[in-house]
Amino acid sequence: MSAKGQRQRLIADWLRSGEAGSQEELAARLTSAGIPATQATVSRDLEEIGAVKLRRDGEVRYLLPEQVEAGHAATKLDRLLGEWVLSIVSAGPIVVLRTPPGSANLVANALDAASLPGIAGTIAGDDTIFVAVAEGTIGDRIIADLNARRDRA
Structure with a gap:
């Protein structure tokens, strides 16, 4: 495993267990x-693993997407779609989202965390996200939903 992968795995483990909260502490x-x-490295790692900063039990802590309530995940998704998604197009049973270089993973993590109906899962590259449309769902409906969320941001 790369040093970056090892670092991000440790950070995620510590966030899940509640053993660390601030960037400096991590x-x-x-x-x-x-x-x-460095703090800057940890900041980039937190962003790449999709961690969000929230107040819980009177403390400000970083949490992973699976630790965040669905409502907050949906709000975060709306914001990320508005800020980072350049285009959304259909490609058969797949919806393709384009982002600036280096941003796809962040948006894909938010999509996965929001657990939107009709989305089976995502695969992220550097600037492209493939969204697998669940069976029985029309890709155009997913596109309309994602565009509406992007416009709300």
Whole structure:
């Protein structure tokens, strides 16, 4: 596993267990684990794994998409669609979203976390997301829903 993958796996594990909250705390834990990391590196890692900063039980903490309530996930998705998605087109049973380079994973994580009806799953590259349309769902309906969410942002 790459150093980046190892770092992101550790960060995700610590967030799931509630063992770390701030970027500085995560950087210190990584360094203690023998993985040198700056706050800027941790910030990029948090963004790439889709972590969001929320207030829980009076504390501000980073949470992974699966730890966030569906309502917040949907709000985050709307914002990300508005900010990062350049186009949404149909390609048969797949909907294709285009983003600026380096942004596809962030949007795909938000799509997965929102658990929208009709979406079976996503695959993200650097600037392209393939959205698998669930059986019995029309791709144009997914496109209309995603465009409406993007316009709300």
